[in-house]
Amino acid sequence: MCFLQTDVTSLRLQDWKHQGINMSDSFKEDLQKALLKKDKVGAAKKAQEYLDFINNVPLNIAITGESGSGKSTLVNALRGIKNNSEGAAPTGVTETTMEPTEYTHPENPKIKIWDLPGVGTTKFPAAKYLKHVGFKKYDFFIIVSSERFKENDAKLAKEIKKMKKNFYFVRSKVDHNIQDEKENSPDLKEDELLQVIRNKCTKELEKLGIESPKVFLVSSLKLHLYEFRELSRALMMDLLNSSEKFCFFLCQTLIWKSLSRRQRF
Numbered sequence: 227m228c229f230l231q232t233d234v235t236s237l238r239l240q241d242w243k244h245q246g247i248n249m250s251d252s253f254k255e256d257l258q259k260a261l262l263k264k265d266k267v268g269a270a271k272k273a274q275e276y277l278d279f280i281n282n283v284p285l286n287i288a289i290t291g292e293s294g295s296g297k298s299t300l301v302n303a304l305r306g307i308k309n310n311s312e313g314a315a316p317t318g319v320t321e322t323t324m325e326p327t328e329y330t331h332p333e334n335p336k337i338k339i340w341d342l343p344g345v346g347t348t349k350f351p352a353a354k355y356l357k358h359v360g361f362k363k364y365d366f367f368i369i370v371s372s373e374r375f376k377e378n379d380a381k382l383a384k385e386i387k388k389m390k391k392n393f394y395f396v397r398s399k400v401d402h403n404i405q406d407e408k409e410n411s412p413d414l415k416e417d418e419l420l421q422v423i424r425n426k427c428t429k430e431l432e433k434l435g436i437e438s439p440k441v442f443l444v445s446s447l448k449l450h451l452y453e454f455r456e457l458s459r460a461l462m463m464d465l466l467n468s469s470e471k472f473c474f475f476l477c478q479t480l481i482w483k484s485l486s487r488r489q490r491f
Contacts, residue, residue, distance in 0.1 A: 289368050326359050345378045356385055397441060
């Protein structure tokens, strides 16, 4: 199953800019010309060309966070493979990702999952991190932390928000966190312990200036537990909302405007 979703509007515009072509204006002009000529076949052809273009543009998803937070393990989990599988992102207790590394989703080669170097290390200080990893080319971001969320995580989120792109926070290794919380609160049930962890994550991020943060609690080694399924579902719904609906309403709006213009003359 392919889980990953993103903001397709920004993806398409970004791709057009890289090609030096304003595909949006070109598409609108060709479609409107066909409609003004009452060329239904031509209009349908142009609309299909646009949808084909949309479907063949790659989707770039960045997994980021501090060193040792479990980024690479999450990359493998999202691709549906184990850490020891062939082609898996290398994992370890020390930073194993030294450059942004692309991994293709096995069920959809247009989905690219990028394992980014850890932020805040000597080699990748926060001040230079965004430029080093080429943040603008990514369409969706998952910010990972295995402990408490810190200032570097909040800085990343704020920069991503400035770019008007979607992002989630993921608290990884939550199975370890639950064991730690059990020592402090042995009488609490697991769902209550999860809520304690969630509340802590939310408060940490709000103190750092992030309003209403969306946080998922996961264990990349125990995908059947906790909120990996919810994370996957949220990612899937984001793509459905931003791609199919975007295409549908764009085509619908352009056709309606063109027909309305004809009626005025």
